[in-house]
Amino acid sequence: MPGLDVDLNLEPPESGQMNPIDWDDIVEFEGPAHELEYDMVWNDGIEGAFFSLISVSPSLNSFYVLISIILSITDQAGHEDVMQADAVQADGVHVSPDMVSLTFLQGASTFLERASTATVEGSSANKRRFYSDDLKISIYLELLAKTDPPILRRGVSKGVARKFDVPLRVVQSIWKNGQAGGINGVVNKWARNCGRRRIEIDMESIKNVPLRQRTTFKDLADALGVKKSTLHNRFKEGYFRRHTNDLKFSLTDANKKARVKYCLSMLNAQSLSFKPMYNVVYIDEKWFYRTRRNQKYYLANDEERPQRTVKSKNFIEKVMFLAVVTRPRFDENGQCIFDGKLGISPFVKVEPAKRWSPNRDAGVLVTQAMTSVTKEVSRDFLVNKVLPAIKEKWPAEEKGLPIYIQQDNARTHIAVDDPAFVQAAQADGWDIRLTCQPPNSPDLNVLDLGFFAAIQALFEKGTPNNIDGIVAKVNQAYQEYPVQRANRIFLTQQGCMMEIMKHNGGQHYNIPHMKKKTLELQGCLPTTLSCPLQLGGAAASRSRTM
Structure with missing residues (x-):
């Protein structure tokens, strides 16, 4: 078939430029709408073939068939006759052969593009x-809830389908399966027998792998x-599970x-419950560093990481503190009447600077x-800071009763019978x-x-x-730490003491959890824990034979 004398790179001309329309010859149609003729007359009586074929089978294959039919008809009529034929008048509109060819090519391109897009989208839309x-x-x-089994009321299925945004056939299938097998008939039957084959691992074999591996x-x-x-x-x-293991002190039999x-x-000898330990004061030292070597932060994706610098990672500024606490007291209404915070003192000294610096x-x-902290420094802190704080803040009604200050066994600590103390x-x-x-008992x-x-x-905040x-x-x-949380630590200590007795004085046990916060919110947090009679008796007998 000879090629058309049309440049497809140019915009198509307006229909009025090729074949001007005489609008005076077009009159309004007076009559019923069903008598209107919508068929397009192209040439030699071929009426509406393009649109009728597309409407019947709108697919790529049918469009290719349509092109073959039109090309064969055009060849039979003769290319020269088509190009030289006069304009055909259809319902008062003049359509030239050149216009038909150009319009046909444009429509073919648009149809191919839309058909290919619909094919791609339809492949994912049909997925179940x-x-x-x-x-x-x-x-x-x-x-x-909306019908009387086994008869499903009219319109219920559609309403449920709209409510849950599912197809109507899904609702009908669920109803049918439910009537046949109840709830078990509704649930999926293939949930455990689909997908990739599961790779089983013998979890008992993990125990045979050395800990280093x-x-x-x-x-x-x-x-x-x-x-x-x-x-x-x-x-x-x-x-x-994952386990983080920490080193503990080695314990001798003694x-x-x-x-x-x-x-x-x-323990109280009569009730075998722990003493409230209101008269025990705990003291201990701890280092506080200005910053950690490794610190965790949560940052935004576009946020720069913090820049922390020190002159030497091995010499980060630090201060040792001596903390003094005892158990807080509460009244019948749960109001704190004594917070138990007797002070925290830093081991620092104030002296004049020997040299000039840009800062001072x-x-x-x-x-x-x-x-360095020596025995003399420890004695000075006990006599001049710890004892005055106890005498100042201790409840006045308990003055004269025994008060025990418990310290660890560090070499820099003074003896319990130190004369000055x-x-x-x-x-x-x-x-x-x-x-x-x-000795070696930080858990006490x-x-x-x-x-x-x-x-x-x-x-660290x-x-x-x-x-x-x-x-x-x-x-x-130290001052902001809540008093209620401090009180819970004393109950945790009592739970640890029961675990120590269960393990014959050992330290490899899990710290017990008793939901103390929940009990406190319910108003039933105990003051002391009760030790089982069998546990207390067994621990007493073992202590005599150890």
Whole structure:
């Protein structure tokens, strides 16, 4: 077929330029609408073939067939006759052969583009949706609530389909399956027998892998002979757990015996419940660093990471503090009448600066941390800071009753019968005594058990820049620590003492959790815990034979 003399790169001319329309010859149609003729007359009686074929079969294959038919008809009529034929008048509109050819090419291009797009979109639109068991059960219960089985009322299916935004056939299928098998007939039957075959792992074989080969997922996966992703999936499913192991002090038989005896001394002989320990004052030291070497933050995706710098990572500014706490007191209404915070003192000294610096002049008083703490320093802090704080803040009605200050067994601590301390502790009618906790037993001191960790977390929310900043932030954290949480630590200590007796003085046990916050909100938090009679008797008999 000869090519058309048409440049497809140019915009098609307006119909009025090629064949002007005489609008005066066009009159309004007067008559019923069904008598209108909508067929287009192209040439030689071929009427509406293009649009009728598209409307019957709107697909790419039918369009290719249409092109073949038109080309064959055009060849039969003769290309020269078509190009030289006069304009054909159809319903008062003049259509030339050139216009028909150009319009046909444009329509073919548009149709091909739309047909290809519809084909791609239709492939994903016909994909079957998955409906969960919860959704199917909800639909079935909704149907049961709106009808009387086994007859489904008219319009109920459509209403439920619109409510849950599902096809009508899904609702009807759920109703049919529910009538046949109830709830079990509604749920999916293939949920456990589809997808990839599950790779099973013998979890008992994990115990046979040495601990050194269980520090990372990759090491454990290599030891078990499975992929790391498979092992991680089993971890998320809860088949095994992650454990962070911390070092503990090694205990001798004498240490274990001392631990059991200490726990037994905190029990009431008559009721076998723990003493409230209102007359025990705990003291201990702790280092507070200006910043951590590694600190975790949560940042936005486009946020720059913080820039923290120090002159030396091995010499970060730090200050040692001596904390003094006892158990808080509450009245019948749960109001705190004594917070138990007797003070926290830094081991620092204030002296004039020896040299000039850009930050201050020579001779200005500066705060410096003590580099070493000796027995003389410990005695000075006990006599001049701890004892005055106890005598000032202790309830007046308990003056004269025994008060025990419990310290650990550090070498820098003074003896329990130190003359200077005893003289100051017994003055003014007070009966304050110094005791030592069992060796290698930080779990028997409430400061090491939980108080210091909480203070550390509050302290790290600030950003101190020097020694004075560290002292200020630690004092602020100490005062802001809630009294109710401090009271819970004493109950945790009593639970730890029961675990110590269960393990014959050992330290490898899990700290018990008793939902103390929930009990406190319910108003039934106990003051002391009760020790089972069998446990107390067995611990007492073992302590005599250890």
